[in-house]
Amino acid sequence: MASSGGNSSGSTQKLPNSGSEGDLMDQRKRKRMQSNRESARRSRQRKQNHIDELMAQAAQLRKENNQIITTTNLTNQQFAKVEAENSVLKAQMDELTQRLQSLNEILDYINNTTAAAAIATAAAATTTTACTDIDGVFEMDNLFGLDDHQTSYMNNSNNNNNSWNMMYPNQPIMADMFMY
Secondary structure, eight states: OOOTTSOOOSSOOOOTTOHHHHHHHHHHHHHHHHHHHHHHHHHHHHHHHHHHHHHHHHHHHHHHHHHHHHHHHHHHHHHHHHHHHHHHHHHHHHHHHHHHHHHHHHHHHHHHHHHHHHHHHHHHHHHOOEEEEETTEEEEETTTSOOHHHHHHHHOTTSOOOTTTTSOTTOOOOTTTTOO
16 A cells, blocks of 8 residues: 555555554655745745736836927927028028129129229320319310310210210119118
8 A cells, every 4th residue: 555655665564543654744745835826926926016016116117108209399399480580590691692792793793893983083094185173073085085066065064964974875774782
């Protein structure tokens, strides 16, 4: 027969009702069962602690994710705002560039006209035969190599044209160049 301790061997057989051996075996079995229960309890506790830790970590990650989403949304809004401001500034820059180009063209025209006037003045100084002061207005005779009939027309006091006003008859009128 098999013994209650679970040890069976062919040479020795133990009696099932032996008092001290049975108690010893029951005591070992109870101790082993208690140890297994304690080990299972510790295992369940570790598992619960691990689950709690993972839940806390998941909550922390959700919180960080929400913060990142909020930050991303704010950054996107700021980007859109800066992009709109940049578009406005680019449009203003284009307009100002066109204005500057127009003003540079005007300055080039004025400088070219001034240079032409200086050349004409130098030429007039060498060909002028007489310069008279009438009523505080200087008039030059024969400024452009004109004959006496033409100079008398220009010097006519009834005519409001004098030789200085007639120097650039094709000069354009730039009345609205500073209207911007």
